[in-house]
Amino acid sequence: MSIARRIEHLPFTPFHRRLLILGGCGYMFDGLDSAIVAFTLPVLKTQWHLSGPSLGLLGSATYLGYGMGSLLAGWWADRSGRKSVMMSALALYAIGSLLSAVSSSFSSFFSVRLLAGLGAGAEATIIAPYLSEFVSSRYRGAFTASLTGFYSFGYVAAAILGFMLVPSSPDGWRWALMATALPVLMLLWWRRTLPESPRWLDQRGRTHEACHIVGLIEQSAGLAAGLTTTSHSEPQAIRPLKDLFAPDLRRSTLLSWVMWLTITFCFYAFFTWIPTLMIERGMTVTRSFAYAISIYAAQLPGYLASAYCTERLGRRTTVATFMIAGGISAIGMAASQTPAQVLVFGILLSMFMNGTYGGIYAYTPELFPTALRGRGMGLASAIARLGAISSPILIGWIYPTAGFPGIFGLTTCLLLLGASVTLLFGPKTEKRPLDQEQVFP
Helix, strand or coil, X not given: CCHHHHXXXXXXXXXXXXXXXXXXXXXXXXXXXXXXXXXHHHHHHHHCCCXXXXXXXXXXXXXXXHHHHHHHHHHHHHHHCHHHHHHHHXXXXXXXXXHHCCCCCXXXXXXXXXXHHXXXXXXXXXHHHHHHCCCCCCCHHHHHHHHHCHHHHHHHHHHHHHHHCHHHCCCHHHHHHHHHHHHHHHHHXXXXXXXXXXXXXXXXXXXXXXXHHHHHHHHHCCCCCCCCCCCCCCCCCCCCHHHHHCCCCHHHHHHHHHHHHHHHHHHHHHHCCHHHHHHHCCCCHHHHHHHHHHHHHCHHHHHHHHHHHHHHCCHHHHHHHHHHHHHHHHHHHHHCCCHHHHHHHHHHHHHHHHHHHHHHHHHHHHHCCHHHHHHHHHHHHHHHHHHHHHHHHHHHHHHHHHHHHHHHHHHHHHHHHHHHHHHHHCCCCCCCCCCCCCCCC
């Protein structure tokens, strides 16, 4: 029996729960680092006397690094393995975040945020495809969507840190950034025992190592060690990047780009600027941060709903439905006239946009075969970062003239466009084994 078939026969074990926690903590710290920048921008705007476009450029630095890290991670993971990417990326992220806390100028802050984004982008890109390769198709959708749900804990923690630390003193933003980086060092220690992906090992001709890893998982499931066997395989040639644009994968590649670019642009248009926008509407820093905690907390039910829907409704339908619901919420956000209305529609928009991410993270790895999964995911994530990079800058230019209605009107149009493309061109992938080649005419 092949390695892939042995994985397909595995139940959900304590080993998988451990993967969920260790991978989820990575996403939590990625979300924490990304969100905390939104709470430092209003302070840096005053302390460093920054204009709107300059503030937007600082907000985009992390996401520029994300794009570079995503491209590097996909190439590295398909050639050298998934685990080495995840560990190295986490170390880079920790270093960049720590240096952010001691920055004293626009240029130094921009540079270290770029470094932190490089590490965070590489890790965020590889966690989902890496860990999904351990899980059978029966549980993979809910597992991956639940994994990304840890982002919400990071955003809520960032909002709490922003509320408690940033307004407390002129250097409060430094303490907040420091608090986001230190726990990552502990996570590096925890992750040192994680195994390499057995699917990747098998394809690289290291079948003996893959058998050992799968055997340990079988033991944790209460199965007899060595109950299943597999023959050794020769290393498969590394497929070139151009294969992502071959007739059988072209649609999957382009679809992943549209989904990721759409949701990422809208997500960062909202979350990077929401504290600043609230302050501009007359709220105090403290009150705007308190509202942000509630809005960020809405991410968790969004991810949980997505984890449920990916198995019941399918990946494609879940992604499209949550995009449409997010577009409707954005209309309500644009029409809001009171702080209470901003809060209600902000919570709904947060819930549905993060639910969309849960569906996309479950969907994208299934669009590509194992030999191209890292690069397929990495390229889609890198394309998405174009939205993350351009969004804060574009909103910095739009808001002075178009205000809230202009920002969230644009968000609505993009979300509805992304939903339409997903429904029209998205293939069904649920219950399909990861090792099965995808052929979508």
